[in-house]
Amino acid sequence: MFEHKSEPVGDYVLELNKEVAATGGFLVHYNMPFADLYMEVQEAYRRKGLGSFLIQELKRECYLTGRVPAARCNIENIASKGTLLNAGFKIAGFMLFGIARSVANR
Numbered sequence: 001m002f003e004h005k006s007e008p009v010g011d012y013v014l015e016l017n018k019e020v021a022a023t024g025g026f027l028v029h030y031n032m033p034f035a036d037l038y039m040e041v042q043e044a045y046r047r048k049g050l051g052s053f054l055i056q057e058l059k060r061e062c063y064l065t066g067r068v069p070a071a072r073c074n075i076e077n078i079a080s081k082g083t084l085l086n087a088g089f090k091i092a093g094f095m096l097f098g099i100a101r102s103v104a105n106r
Contacts, residue, residue: 007040012061014054021045024054026062026069035067039083046079055087 001009001020010025024039037058041051055071062069071089073080085091 002042004040007038010039012058014050016045022050022054024058026058028067033068034070035062037069037071051083052086055083
């Protein structure tokens with residue numbers, strides 16, 4: 001197994017040349033009916049379409065469990081965004097961050 005730097009080791013494994021090239025999975029413990037997909041590709045195997053292939057297969061598995069696949073990534077992570085788009089996802093929105101202020105401080 002390769003060292004994962006950003007995602008947990010997934011329940012689904014993609015092997016190439018008898019080596020683990022990528023892992024992925026999906027989380028279903030919140031936000032029904034959606035499943036949150038994740039994956040990580042070993043650096044030596046990146047930019048070969050393996051991430052998009054794995055995400056497509058994870059989407060298939062999600063549908064088989066009755067869930068709707070969803071995914072998110074950092075807006076600055078061009079590789080992850082491209083992988084998700086290549087796997088058929090569409091951009092649905094952006095997360096906004098702000099500073100919470102109490103009504104008394106206005």
